[in-house]
Amino acid sequence: MPKAQLFITCLGDQFYTSTLQNMTHLLERLGVELLFPPQQTCCGQPLFNNGFEDKTRAVALNFMHAFAKSDAPIIGPSGSCVSMVKHHYPSLFKEGSSEHSLAVDISSRIYEFTEYLVNVLEVKDVGAVYPHKVTYHASCHYLREMGLKTEAKTLLNCVKGLEFISLEEEETCCGFGGAFTVTYPEVSRSMMENKVRDIVASGADTVVMCEPGCLMNVAGGLHKAGSSIRAMHIIDLLAAREESA
Amino acid sequence: MSHEVPNYIGFEEYSEHVPASIPSAVQQATSRFVSGRASRVAELPQWEELRQIGSDIRLHTIENMDVYLTRLEEKVQAAGGHVHWAQTAEEARQIVLQIAREHNVKSVVKSKSMATEEIGLNHALEQAGIEALETDLGEYIIQLAGTGPSHIIVPAVHLKKEEIAALFSEKLHIDAPADPVELTRIAREVLREKFLNAGMGISGGNFLIAETGTLVLVTNEGNGRMCTTMPDLHVAVVGIDKVIPDWESLTVFLKLLARSATGQKLSTYTQFITGPSREQGEFGPKEFHLVLLDNGRSNILKDPVGREVFKCIRCGACANVCPVYKNVGGFAYGWFISGPIGAILSPQMLGTQTARELPYASTLCGACADVCPVKIPIPTILRHLRRRVAQGDEFAEATLPVTIRTTAGLASFALAQNWLYRIGTRILPWVMAIFKRDNWIPYAPYPLSRWTKARPLPPFNAGFRGWWRKVRATSGKESAK
Numbered sequence: 001m002p003k004a005q006l007f008i009t010c011l012g013d014q015f016y017t018s019t020l021q022n023m024t025h026l027l028e029r030l031g032v033e034l035l036f037p038p039q040q041t042c043c044g045q046p047l048f049n050n051g052f053e054d055k056t057r058a059v060a061l062n063f064m065h066a067f068a069k070s071d072a073p074i075i076g077p078s079g080s081c082v083s084m085v086k087h088h089y090p091s092l093f094k095e096g097s098s099e100h101s102l103a104v105d106i107s108s109r110i111y112e113f114t115e116y117l118v119n120v121l122e123v124k125d126v127g128a129v130y131p132h133k134v135t136y137h138a139s140c141h142y143l144r145e146m147g148l149k150t151e152a153k154t155l156l157n158c159v160k161g162l163e164f165i166s167l168e169e170e171e172t173c174c175g176f177g178g179a180f181t182v183t184y185p186e187v188s189r190s191m192m193e194n195k196v197r198d199i200v201a202s203g204a205d206t207v208v209m210c211e212p213g214c215l216m217n218v219a220g221g222l223h224k225a226g227s228s229i230r231a232m233h234i235i236d237l238l239a240a241r242e243e244s245a
Numbered sequence: 246m247s248h249e250v251p252n253y254i255g256f257e258e259y260s261e262h263v264p265a266s267i268p269s270a271v272q273q274a275t276s277r278f279v280s281g282r283a284s285r286v287a288e289l290p291q292w293e294e295l296r297q298i299g300s301d302i303r304l305h306t307i308e309n310m311d312v313y314l315t316r317l318e319e320k321v322q323a324a325g326g327h328v329h330w331a332q333t334a335e336e337a338r339q340i341v342l343q344i345a346r347e348h349n350v351k352s353v354v355k356s357k358s359m360a361t362e363e364i365g366l367n368h369a370l371e372q373a374g375i376e377a378l379e380t381d382l383g384e385y386i387i388q389l390a391g392t393g394p395s396h397i398i399v400p401a402v403h404l405k406k407e408e409i410a411a412l413f414s415e416k417l418h419i420d421a422p423a424d425p426v427e428l429t430r431i432a433r434e435v436l437r438e439k440f441l442n443a444g445m446g447i448s449g450g451n452f453l454i455a456e457t458g459t460l461v462l463v464t465n466e467g468n469g470r471m472c473t474t475m476p477d478l479h480v481a482v483v484g485i486d487k488v489i490p491d492w493e494s495l496t497v498f499l500k501l502l503a504r505s506a507t508g509q510k511l512s513t514y515t516q517f518i519t520g521p522s523r524e525q526g527e528f529g530p531k532e533f534h535l536v537l538l539d540n541g542r543s544n545i546l547k548d549p550v551g552r553e554v555f556k557c558i559r560c561g562a563c564a565n566v567c568p569v570y571k572n573v574g575g576f577a578y579g580w581f582i583s584g585p586i587g588a589i590l591s592p593q594m595l596g597t598q599t600a601r602e603l604p605y606a607s608t609l610c611g612a613c614a615d616v617c618p619v620k621i622p623i624p625t626i627l628r629h630l631r632r633r634v635a636q637g638d639e640f641a642e643a644t645l646p647v648t649i650r651t652t653a654g655l656a657s658f659a660l661a662q663n664w665l666y667r668i669g670t671r672i673l674p675w676v677m678a679i680f681k682r683d684n685w686i687p688y689a690p691y692p693l694s695r696w697t698k699a700r701p702l703p704p705f706n707a708g709f710r711g712w713w714r715k716v717r718a719t720s721g722k723e724s725a726k
Binding site for chain 2 (some may be wrong): 008010012014015016017020021023024026028029030036038039040041042044045046047048049050051052053056057058059061062066141143144145171173174175176177178179180181183184185187188190191192194213217219220223224
């Protein structure tokens with residue numbers, strides 16, 4: 001029975017309880033034995049991406065110690081947070097130090113949720129039923145840093161009843177960008193409004209993505225625009241069954 | 246921003262008041278380039294390999310720049326050209342003015358050049374009583390408008406044809422129609438006359454081939470050829486970063502450049518200029534001067550991360566795909582160069598006090614790095630420069646306001662002490678419940694107000710930890726299915 005550790009991400013922790021519950025259910029249904037290290041907080045990406053490399057280290061150490069208690073793979077519902085750990089943690093510590101070896105170890109066994117399903121468990125059909133018109137926003141770090149170009153679509157393709165509609169400018173950033181939203185709120189707003197415009201124009205009734213951050217932004221934008229289109233994390237869509245669909 | 250080096254680039258302030266016409270004009274034009282580029286790239290199966298070779302050659306040249314610049318100088322001189330070294334923008338301006346004075350030049354025709362935008366050459370020429378006329382259509386338009394360029398290869402990309410017609414009507418005292426063909430004809434008529442009478446032609450340069458001392462100009466309108474052949478005197482102002490080793494390297498960059506820039510296989514004109522005309526009857530000017538511009542480049546070359554900015558071949562593809570650029574336009578970047586490449590070049594050239602906002606003018610989405618024909622790791626350099634701004638490095642002290650640095654310190658502390666974070670996680674839903682309306686938070690206090698001004702926040706619920714504890718405590722591993 002494969003074991004894995006749940007990395008819930010700070011945004012998931014604060015805002016997306018049911019998505020994390022669905023992630024638990026889905027993985028357990030696929031026979032994965034789950035651990036949840038409660039010492040985890042944030043991966044430190046907001047500090048790292050804003051130039052505070054020195055202040056990221058303490059946060060990264062907390063993360064690494066939380067997940068070092070087990071050698072099981074680490075799975076998170078965010079390509080961005082997973083990429084932070086996978087691609088940037090080793091650069092935070094001096095080569096040859098024990099922290100560096102730990103960072104290399106942790107970064108070698110962390111996976112984004114869809115990546116873990118499709119590429120590690122080799123599962124495509126999770127038995128989901130969702131008879132709706134669905135479009136997809138490709139989140140930047142999920143797509144470009146993690147290089148996950150097909151995984152989400154592979155999973156969506158196996159969902160019963162789902163009609164996939166491609167999104168104009170699918171790969172264009174939605175405008176959140178972490179602290180960017182707070183630093184340049186008007187630019188973030190224009191980018192979000194462009195994304196919302198494209199989603200509305202797609203004719204879909206649901207837009208799905210693999211990133212809690214983009215989800216907050218897009219869902220809020222759709223709400224503000226008075227749209228009834230549902231924005232979902234892919235985990236929640238994959239957890240949908242006959243009755244809830 | 247037409248000629249002066251800015252004291253401070255207020256990206257945020259500009260972004261709050263972007264003229265509504267700019268994003269739509271920019272998005273319209275850049276979408277054409279993006280799809281054109283994609284089609285041309287798809288035709289070349291070896292595209293990724295070419296990008297890697299291009300990147301390798303540029304990096305090699307950056308690391309050996311002194312060798313290639315020395316060779317270049319020898320070859321240009323051997324071909325009968327003059328080489329001038331300009332350490333600063335002021336030195337470069339003085340060199341050009343001196344050449345103009347020596348030849349009693351009254352009017353100059355210019356081909357499109359980012360280096361002369363960088364040094365504000367037009368203004369210096371005008372101050373000295375020399376008429377300087379831009380002959381690239383886009384540059385001619387922005388010269389009439391009195392602004393700098395808002396895009397590397399399409400300087401007037403922010404203007405729609407109606408606005409250009411209005412500008413022509415006002416400045417040329419004619420009745421110009423909003424028709425691109427007619428507007429081009431009008432500009433051509435004005436410019437023809439000037440080409441015939443100019444005492445000096447000024448150009449930039451896309452590449453400098455060290456092997457033979459050859460200046461390469463890549464253009465589409467034919468004005469570059471006119472500027473560099475009609476007057477008896479040709480002065481090229483070129484950044485030292487434009488040097489490449491040899492002709493073989495050039496073949497790689499020519500394949501990469503036009504495809505990335507305009508979606509063409511090759512631009513309409515590719516000129517190779519090796520010194521002045523040498524024999525009676527040979528085409529070209531009698532004198533050729535090459536002004537090699539440093540203007541801070543040598544210092545940037547000492548930074549192994551930041552210097553990769555000089556791999557740039559000025560195609561503008563990064564701007565065309567940048568969602569930030571497409572929503573603010575080029576003027577937001579405050580200097581002659583805009584878009585992602587401007588965001589990593591200006592802070593290095595002007596310093597991280599003047600341009601400290603620019604490294605943050607990106608969501609780090611990475612679209613720019615994906616299309617860059619020479620694989621400049623733009624997001625990596627943005628992060629590198631953010632580090633310089635936020636905490637300082639061996640090249641500059643931190644310039645971010647202390648309040649922000651203190652906030653970051655507090656955040657780091659709270660996130661590293663997981664007990665503190667967990668207490669916060671329990672408290673936040675209660676505190677934020679005050680602001681909750683219909684399962685959304687339409688307004689939150691600063692700094693979250695910067696988020697809620699554009700869209701509501703979802704409510705803080707933080708229920709997972711409690712759920713996990715409860716479920717695990719009662720039903721062990723046979724959890725809530």
